[in-house]
Amino acid sequence: MRSFIYRLTVILPAFFAPYAESEGSHVRPPDFIKNCSQLRVSQDCAKTMSSVFDAHGRLWSAWVNGQYLYVNYSDDKGLTFSQAVKVNVVAEKIAAGREHRPKIKVSDAGLVFLSWTKKLAKRFTGDIRFSRSVDGGKSFTVPVTVNDNREIISHRFDVLGVNKKGDIYISWLDKRDKQKAARENQEYNGAAVYFSASFNGGKSFIENKKIADNSCECCRMAMDFDQQDLPVISWRHIYGDNIRDHSMVNFKNKMEADKPYRLSYDNWKIKGCPHHGPSISIDKHNVYHAVWFNNAEKRHGIFYANSHDKGKTFSSTLKIGNYANKASHADILAVNKQVYIVWQEYLHPRYKMFMQKSADKGNNWDEPVLIAETSGTPDYPFLLTDGQAVFASWHIPGQTYRLILLR
Numbered sequence: 001m002r003s004f005i006y007r008l009t010v011i012l013p014a015f016f017a018p019y020a021e022s023e024g025s026h027v028r029p030p031d032f033i034k035n036c037s038q039l040r041v042s043q044d045c046a047k048t049m050s051s052v053f054d055a056h057g058r059l060w061s062a063w064v065n066g067q068y069l070y071v072n073y074s075d076d077k078g079l080t081f082s083q084a085v086k087v088n089v090v091a092e093k094i095a096a097g098r099e100h101r102p103k104i105k106v107s108d109a110g111l112v113f114l115s116w117t118k119k120l121a122k123r124f125t126g127d128i129r130f131s132r133s134v135d136g137g138k139s140f141t142v143p144v145t146v147n148d149n150r151e152i153i154s155h156r157f158d159v160l161g162v163n164k165k166g167d168i169y170i171s172w173l174d175k176r177d178k179q180k181a182a183r184e185n186q187e188y189n190g191a192a193v194y195f196s197a198s199f200n201g202g203k204s205f206i207e208n209k210k211i212a213d214n215s216c217e218c219c220r221m222a223m224d225f226d227q228q229d230l231p232v233i234s235w236r237h238i239y240g241d242n243i244r245d246h247s248m249v250n251f252k253n254k255m256e257a258d259k260p261y262r263l264s265y266d267n268w269k270i271k272g273c274p275h276h277g278p279s280i281s282i283d284k285h286n287v288y289h290a291v292w293f294n295n296a297e298k299r300h301g302i303f304y305a306n307s308h309d310k311g312k313t314f315s316s317t318l319k320i321g322n323y324a325n326k327a328s329h330a331d332i333l334a335v336n337k338q339v340y341i342v343w344q345e346y347l348h349p350r351y352k353m354f355m356q357k358s359a360d361k362g363n364n365w366d367e368p369v370l371i372a373e374t375s376g377t378p379d380y381p382f383l384l385t386d387g388q389a390v391f392a393s394w395h396i397p398g399q400t401y402r403l404i405l406l407r
Helices: 002-011 176-183
Strands: 016-018 050-053 059-065 068-074 103-106 112-119 126-133 155-162 168-174 191-198 209-215 222-225 231-239 243-249 251-253 279-282 288-295 300-307 318-320 328-335 338-347 350-358 369-374 382-385 390-393 403-406
Touching: 050 103, 050 382, 059 103, 068 112, 103 155, 112 155, 112 168, 126 168, 155 222, 168 209, 168 231, 176 191, 191 231, 209 243, 222 279, 231 279, 231 288, 243 288, 288 328, 300 328, 300 338, 328 382, 338 382, 338 390, 369 403
Parallel strands: 279 328
Antiparallel strands: 016 403, 050 059, 059 068, 103 112, 112 126, 126 155, 155 168, 168 191, 191 209, 209 231, 222 231, 231 243, 279 288, 288 300, 300 318, 328 338, 338 350, 350 369, 382 390, 390 403
């Protein structure tokens, strides 16, 4: 790990600075992950990491070790972390894949919120779980199930959002309508998008509400908030004869979603879910920024577009990354007029993370820049901000957590 950071510092431009090099940082032996259940609780064991900065610049992380979800925090940008706190006292199987990891958010009032998918007895089934901390992460409430349909079916791929008022929204992909259609001998393609919300700090949630039918079944969802503090949600959708493009929805008010609209028109026809969801970010000027991946025959790769009218129309698309090097799993973050995109590529035997930046709300873009690379199998990259600076997070199982400052 230390040699990796050294190479990173030397070969990359000076405006990139690695934060997560701490005393004793090192790469674990190959059998480390296999033996994690027998070792002390450690972030190194996590296959995926979810991180967020709170309003005071504290970095919070959520990760899974065995059948438990853990949370800890860092006050020095990931150099050192607090002792991990167990969220679920009772063991449960927790989905911790790269497309369906646990989520963590912190309200401006300092409440810590978590959502995740609990795996059920049958394959591809799950429940959406929620827990919170009201004492600064020292303890967490007994997890509750958010989906009010309790059939052993798929309620999975949750996305969690918290606005400036502290309102909590959770949306997920749900197969209750597909199950109902099967009982009535009717066809139903894909899943449905549902949501619930809490307006009392997570003490209780409203009844589940459906946003749309016929979503793709297994791609991560994305959520951000507009200037009215209402959620905007995006997901991969099924159009026509298994065209797997993307949808987006605004909310009419805090209790009601509007009619969804189509975001992408790449016409990728595939009978199955590609496990490759979109990312969205809304800047303070209420410009919507979106990035996604499709693999259609004539139009494929990562694409970016923006909207200045709340998604009614989008700009022409910008191709991101090198498709020949398997450019994929992009994340996007808009801060003031600056827009950042990170993604990963694979050129045997190394994974590489790239960044591309716009300084004028997505109208013009700098050339892509290599941020980091590894011979390990990494988690997907994602972006976060402490309100002052923007960081790229790229966790590699078996290594200490790394956070890269994008100056």
